[in-house]
């Protein structure tokens with residue numbers, strides 16, 4: 603029976619970690635060991651992801667897959683799919699060329715298993731690549747998902763992180779940039795009674811394109827109340843300031859410039 607497992611959600615929610623845990627369990631079961639030179643387990647990630655060490659997929663909490671079965675590709679069409687094999691795909695949002703959906707069809711046709719870890723939405727809250735579409739196939743709202751895939755076991759887990767502003771559950775990701783000293787001087791913390799519009803002239807301007815590879819210096823998980831259209835200006839020059847998963851000490855501004 604074909605099997606599809608999707609781990610989606612915002613950054614820092616444990617998507618990669620959960621996927622690697624599942625890959626490890628599958629590997630330890632012995633069901634996917636290379637047989638007669640046929641590789642039964644493949645872990646793939648996008649070449650766009652320049653943060654991970656070469657030839658490896660790693661999670662923030664220290665899990666990793668490394669070895670010949672880890673492939674870095676431009677498109678998932680490059681992957682070979684074998685009967686009964688397992689393919690795990692990290693950073694799946696970067697495969698917006700349709701190859702993620704095609705991969706699922708190919709894996710399902712071979713009665714295999716596909717594990718997917720990826721952002722369902724970009725910083726503005728818009729669908730990112732085909733992760734959301736894949737997660738919905740079994741609901742029958744798309745043409746793909748018929749045939750072998752139509753009979754698949756499907757498990758979709760939407761994980762959440764913690765809002766960097768208020769500490770409650772955060773299912774979205776916002777893009778952050780530091781404010782200029784001049785802006786802070788005029789409108790920053792302690793300047794009560796003012797509600798200026800953010801000048802959007804931070805020292806590192808907030809980029810508007812969908813793909814900007816980055817980590818804590820650029821992104822925070824947030825709840826829907828503090829998503830603010832996906833743009834946050836941080837009033838501190840320290841990219842390592844304590845923002846992740848805690849409201850303590852975090853000085854964040856809505857895109858409108860209002861302190862939150």
Ligand SMILES: Nc1ncnc2c1ncn2[C@@H]1O[C@H](COP(=O)(O)OP(=O)(O)O)[C@@H](O)[C@H]1O
Pocket residue numbers: 612613614615616617618619620660661662663846
């Ligand atoms: N800066 C960090 N340092 C260490 N662990 C972290 C950090 N940020 C998040 N984590 C932990 O790592 C896990 C999430 O990491 P990961 O799976 O790589 O996230 P995702 O793939 O969703 O972006 C969570 O268990 C979280 O508690």
Ligand SMILES: Cc1cn([C@H]2C[C@H](O)[C@@H](COP(=O)(O)O)O2)c(=O)[nH]c1=O
Pocket residue numbers: 612613614617618651653693720721723724725726775776812813814815816817821
């Ligand atoms: C929200 C958002 C994220 N990205 C990039 C930033 C990171 O390189 C990855 C996500 O990594 P993670 O393993 O989920 O932490 O995606 C982007 O390019 N555009 C966005 O809008």
